[in-house]
Amino acid sequence: MNANPAQTDDTLIRIRGLRTVLNGKTIFDGVDLDIPRGRITAVMGPSGTGKTTLMRHITGQLAPDAGEVIVDGQNVWRLGRDALFDLREKIGYLFQNSALLTDFSVFENVAFPLRQHLKLPEVLVRNIVLTKLQAVGLRGAAELMPSELSGGMMRRVALARAIVRDPMLIIYDEPFVGLDPIALNQILKLIRTLNETLGVTSILVGHELAAVRQVADSIYLIAAGKIAAYGTPEDLARGATPWTRQFFSGEADGPVPFHYPAPDYAKQLGLAGSGR
Amino acid sequence: MNSVRAPLSPFTAGLAQVGACGIFLLQILRALPRSLRYLRETVRQVFFVGAMSLVIIMTCGLFVGMVLGLQLYHTLSIFGGTAALGTVVALSLYRELGPVVTALLFAGRAGTSITAEIGLMRATDQLDAMEMMAVDPLAYVVAPRFLAGIIAMPLLACTFNALGILGAHLVGVSWLGLDNGTFWSNMTANVDVWEDVINGVWKSAAFGAVCTLIATFQGYTTPPTSEGVAYATTRTVVFSSIATLAIDFVMTAFLM
Numbered sequence: 080m081n082a083n084p085a086q087t088d089d090t091l092i093r094i095r096g097l098r099t100v101l102n103g104k105t106i107f108d109g110v111d112l113d114i115p116r117g118r119i120t121a122v123m124g125p126s127g128t129g130k131t132t133l134m135r136h137i138t139g140q141l142a143p144d145a146g147e148v149i150v151d152g153q154n155v156w157r158l159g160r161d162a163l164f165d166l167r168e169k170i171g172y173l174f175q176n177s178a179l180l181t182d183f184s185v186f187e188n189v190a191f192p193l194r195q196h197l198k199l200p201e202v203l204v205r206n207i208v209l210t211k212l213q214a215v216g217l218r219g220a221a222e223l224m225p226s227e228l229s230g231g232m233m234r235r236v237a238l239a240r241a242i243v244r245d246p247m248l249i250i251y252d253e254p255f256v257g258l259d260p261i262a263l264n265q266i267l268k269l270i271r272t273l274n275e276t277l278g279v280t281s282i283l284v285g286h287e288l289a290a291v292r293q294v295a296d297s298i299y300l301i302a303a304g305k306i307a308a309y310g311t312p313e314d315l316a317r318g319a320t321p322w323t324r325q326f327f328s329g330e331a332d333g334p335v336p337f338h339y340p341a342p343d344y345a346k347q348l349g350l351a352g353s354g355r
Numbered sequence: 356m357n358s359v360r361a362p363l364s365p366f367t368a369g370l371a372q373v374g375a376c377g378i379f380l381l382q383i384l385r386a387l388p389r390s391l392r393y394l395r396e397t398v399r400q401v402f403f404v405g406a407m408s409l410v411i412i413m414t415c416g417l418f419v420g421m422v423l424g425l426q427l428y429h430t431l432s433i434f435g436g437t438a439a440l441g442t443v444v445a446l447s448l449y450r451e452l453g454p455v456v457t458a459l460l461f462a463g464r465a466g467t468s469i470t471a472e473i474g475l476m477r478a479t480d481q482l483d484a485m486e487m488m489a490v491d492p493l494a495y496v497v498a499p500r501f502l503a504g505i506i507a508m509p510l511l512a513c514t515f516n517a518l519g520i521l522g523a524h525l526v527g528v529s530w531l532g533l534d535n536g537t538f539w540s541n542m543t544a545n546v547d548v549w550e551d552v553i554n555g556v557w558k559s560a561a562f563g564a565v566c567t568l569i570a571t572f573q574g575y576t577t578p579p580t581s582e583g584v585a586y587a588t589t590r591t592v593v594f595s596s597i598a599t600l601a602i603d604f605v606m607t608a609f610l611m
Contacts, residue, residue: 138487164489172487178480192488240488 091116091248091280092137097146099132106132107143108304114282119274121283121291121312124301125326125335130284131175133301134250137282138170139163151247168196171241171249175256177233179225179240185212186221189240196244211239214269216262230257238266242273248280249273255287263290270294288327292316300326302335379572382493383501389491390498397499404465404500404567405507409514411464412457416515419456420522423447427523428531437533441542444523445516449551453516454508455603458562461508462595466570469500470591473574474584482575497571501564508563509556516555554610561602566595 092114099106106129114120122130135141136148139155148155153166179188189208193199199207212218215235225233234257241249251270255263271294273279285291291298292312300308300315300323307322308315315323325333341347363371390397423444431437473496476482482492520542527533546552570591577587 140483140486160491164491167487167489170487172484174480174484174487176480178484180481180484181475181479191490195488195490 121295171246400503416518420519424523424526478579504567512559
């Protein structure tokens with residue numbers, strides 16, 4: 080019998096009763112969610128529903144108001160600093176805005192996690208970094224500074240940095256923004272390859288339905304602070320619920336309001352009661 | 356809790372800031388042993404806040420010394436005491452002007468750039484990225500700058516003092532005709548290394564700690580917007596200047 084639940088459990092991340100209130104607004108209200116090991120799970124939903132906030136709960140960057148977040152058998156919010164950092168060493172995180180270190184070259188950005196945590200020979204660091212940069216198509220840009228890159232290139236460098244230590248879990252926060260069709264296709268292939276060859280668990284946060292459907296094994300749709308739908312891309316695309324129907328067809332009318340809450344339009348324009 | 360809190364009165368908000376800054380200092384002190392791993396980064400920061408500030412420190416030191424020489428020569432000549440020029444200039448610089456003016460210049464030159472740099476790292480998620488790569492930004496970014504401030508400030512103050520004395524010598528001896536031997540011999544006879552010079556060095560180290568603490572705190576806690584970074588750099592100069600003068604009074608009262 081294996082006493083370690085982290086090794087026997089097929090669920091890498093288990094979230095129960097998550098409740099988050101930010102600036103007086105309820106972001107999550109009793110969210111339950113499971114992320115299976117070795118699979119690609121997409122988290123989708125309208126803008127501002129808290130997809131990135133959910134990732135911040137998973138990585139221990141933001142404390143929830145209630146509920147528990149279990150990652151690899153450990154309750155993230157009961158971990159001490161050292162244990163949390165040990166857990167984070169096993170997680171690769173692609174930030175929405177890349178978050179490259181602006182004082183370092185592309186090469187040094189990708190090498191940063193290796194240099195900080197492993198005492199590897201320089202030749203090995205060089206080979207690992209160049210391999211990862213080759214995977215994202217930017218080996219030739221190794222000596223450039225982040226300020227010399229386009230937005231799409233920065234995201235690819237950030238992706239190379241996120242995977243440089245072959246982590247157990249990779250969180251991709253909006254990985255397809257700013258990518259041209261060629262880069263997009265290559266990144267999709269890379270995500271799938273990492274998943275198939277290394278058994279990496281991946282969480283994909285994004286809006287690009289067509290891209291997400293190509294790689295995701297399952298999709299969580301978040302709306303109004305709850306899990307509105309869960310299933311395979313094919314299940315959700317069939318639009319079994321009003322949430323999925325509206326989200327996948329991109330309509331303004333439906334349970335998810337397109338407009339931010341506002342006073343009456345006519346009244347605000349001064350037209351109400353004018354008789355015209 | 357992440358929910359909305361009631362707005363604080365300006366006085367309470369100020370007290371909360373002081374308290375938060377105190378906690379931040381404790382966090383830096385706790386991160387200091389871990390930051391010893393990043394010795395190269397500390398050396399880089401000593402160069403950045405120290406060597407890169409030399410031009411402004413040397414120029415200002417020279418002119419402050421020249422003004423001191425000119426003013427004191429005319430004042431002392433009323434009492435027939437121009438021979439004491441070297442002594443008075445040296446004591447003024449070592450005890451007060453050197454550490455205080457250096458700290459004010461440091462806050463404007465190095466403090467603002469530390470705040471802006473860390474603030475922009477906050478605004479562009481670089482600090483969060485380090486956290487996610489299991490690298491503590493307090494140990495990697497903040498502590499080396501804090502140490503660099505404590506190391507660089509006394510060195511800068513000594514440079515300021517040296518250039519100030521040179522400026523006073525230029526005016527008093529080369530221009531107004533005071534005897535060179537009198538200038539130096541009175542100074543060496545009346546300035547005590549421990550009471551005057553070393554006390555000034557202690558003051559500088561304290562000012563270095565306070566100025567870099569304020570600069571790093573403002574940068575680390577700035578709202579991640581361009582306006583937030585702008586306000587944070589302004590607050591660095593204002594708070595550092597006030598803290599320097601207030602601490603100078605307290606330290607002078609204890610060290611005299």
